[in-house]
Amino acid sequence: MASEDKKEHVQEFKLDPDSELRFEVESKGEKVFLILKAGFAEVFGTELVKGKQYEFTAGAKIAVFSWQGCTVELKGKTDVSYVARETPMVIYCNCHAALEDMRCDAEKENKRGPIAMLVGPCDVGKSTVCRILLNYAVRMGRRPLFVDLDVGQGQISVPGTIGALLIERPASLDEGFSQEAPLVYNFGHKTPQLNSTLFNMLFTQLANSVKEKIETNKKTKASGVIINTCGWVKGEGYKHLIQAAKAFEVDVILVLDQERLYNELVRDMPNFIKVVFLPKSGGVVERSQSARAESRDQRIREYFYGTPKNSAYPHSFDIKWSEIKIFKIGGPALPDSCLPLGMKAEDHLTKVVALTPNPGMLHHLLAVSYATKEDEELILSHVAGFVCVTNIDTERQILTLLSPQPKPLPNNLLVLSELQFMDSH
Numbered sequence: 124m125a126s127e128d129k130k131e132h133v134q135e136f137k138l139d140p141d142s143e144l145r146f147e148v149e150s151k152g153e154k155v156f157l158i159l160k161a162g163f164a165e166v167f168g169t170e171l172v173k174g175k176q177y178e179f180t181a182g183a184k185i186a187v188f189s190w191q192g193c194t195v196e197l198k199g200k201t202d203v204s205y206v207a208r209e210t211p212m213v214i215y216c217n218c219h220a221a222l223e224d225m226r227c228d229a230e231k232e233n234k235r236g237p238i239a240m241l242v243g244p245c246d247v248g249k250s251t252v253c254r255i256l257l258n259y260a261v262r263m264g265r266r267p268l269f270v271d272l273d274v275g276q277g278q279i280s281v282p283g284t285i286g287a288l289l290i291e292r293p294a295s296l297d298e299g300f301s302q303e304a305p306l307v308y309n310f311g312h313k314t315p316q317l318n319s320t321l322f323n324m325l326f327t328q329l330a331n332s333v334k335e336k337i338e339t340n341k342k343t344k345a346s347g348v349i350i351n352t353c354g355w356v357k358g359e360g361y362k363h364l365i366q367a368a369k370a371f372e373v374d375v376i377l378v379l380d381q382e383r384l385y386n387e388l389v390r391d392m393p394n395f396i397k398v399v400f401l402p403k404s405g406g407v408v409e410r411s412q413s414a415r416a417e418s419r420d421q422r423i424r425e426y427f428y429g430t431p432k433n434s435a436y437p438h439s440f441d442i443k444w445s446e447i448k449i450f451k452i453g454g455p456a457l458p459d460s461c462l463p464l465g466m467k468a469e470d471h472l473t474k475v476v477a478l479t480p481n482p483g484m485l486h487h488l489l490a491v492s493y494a495t496k497e498d499e500e501l502i503l504s505h506v507a508g509f510v511c512v513t514n515i516d517t518e519r520q521i522l523t524l525l526s527p528q529p530k531p532l533p534n535n536l537l538v539l540s541e542l543q544f545m546d547s548h
């Protein structure tokens with residue numbers, strides 16, 4: 124019966140040139156396997172190897188695109204699976220070609236390559252287009268930097284952070300881009316709204332680090348940077364985009380889907396910044412709040428435990444309260460009348476507050492800071508990584524931490540994140 128069941132769910136698709144197979148794995152379903160039988164195909168810019176079995180887990184939403192035409196097989200239950208002939212891939216590829224021209228020019232003149240920022244509302248494929256452009260660049264032998272400013276659905280480190288990653292090989296289908304030595308800053312919230320002042324400070328700091336980093340490697344300098352952003356494009360969110368464009372000194376802004384945003388940026392950006400409109404793919408799937416929360420959770424789980432294919436074994440250890448110092452960024456707001464002389468009302472947002480370990484910290488992530496001093500440095504330093512508080516013993520004054528690395532911690536200064544993780548292993 125079981126084998127019959129499986130047989131039922133083997134589907135074969137023949138793709139014409141420039142078409143794509145879109146499929147979704149059931150959100151609570153079992154794995155789905157994809158095999159390229161003949162021809163050439165890619166998933167978000169990563170080439171498929173013929174005959175290799177690729178597996179996709181519950182909730183995955185995938186497009187298998189072919190420039191030349193191909194035959195692929197899907198094994199397992201999918202929610203949706205269909206072949207689409209209308210895709211914006213040619214436009215995305217032209218966009219890559221334009222960036223590639225800029226890289227060639229930069230290389231010749233030993234100048235900085237293109238810094239491109241992807242913007243657009245929620246669920247238009249920003250992260251996917253970043254991935255496609257980075258994959259194409261690295262397949263041409265480039266070594267671009269990927270900057271992720273999306274604290275909610277980012278692809279570097281854990282949620283609640285922003286960061287930069289050097290891309291040296293195409294993304295793997297199950298694990299995305301290899302996370303070797305990313306540069307990570309802890310914001311500590313799921314959306315930038317929760318502390319705009321801090322968010323602004325952090326991406327400005329990241330922009331400075333990126334500008335330095337890019338100068339140290341000739342190849343990366345010519346390859347440039349691709350910046351991903353979150354879907355908050357109105358009001359304050361729009362202001363952040365403008366400020367980020369300035370801080371990173373972007374050359375190109377790629378606007379996905381929204382003409383209003385495109386027009387606003389054309390109006391507000393100086394002429395030397397190219398603002399380009401890109402249509403969204405009909406395949407991009409909207410995600411509910413709960414799907415977003417689930418994917419955040421998944422990212423944190425992977426941070427500690429790895430992926431099903433490449434599992435990691437995190438460490439759990441006790442640490443005395445006296446061995447560490449925990450801080451949070453941002454204190455309670457004070458009414459104007461209570462503010463000390465010379466202090467602005469928004470200053471509380473970047474206040475460094477020392478905390479005593481307490482039961483409220485249970486399940487929270489703590490950023491292990493590289494800061495050496497207990498002042499502003501704690502805000503602006505990048506982080507070594509994250510640990511999760513899995514137990515608090517107030518009597519013995521001991522914290523139990525889940526950590527990707529064994530004891531000791533690289534630093535004893537920790538910063539509390541709003542992000543939580545229930546360790547159910």
Ligand SMILES: Nc1ncnc2c1ncn2[C@@H]1O[C@H](COP(=O)(O)OP(=O)(O)OP(=O)(O)O)[C@@H](O)[C@H]1O
Binds near residue numbers: 145146246
């Ligand atoms: N052509 C496509 N066919 C099928 N699924 C796609 C396609 N392009 C993107 N997707 C899927 O759609 C979902 C949303 O895409 P993506 O995450 O790139 O959007 P986004 O604009 O970055 O969203 P957010 O606002 O959450 O950051 C993802 O699960 C992605 O795998």
Ligand SMILES: [Mg+2]
Binds near residue numbers: 251
């Ligand atoms: Mg995204």
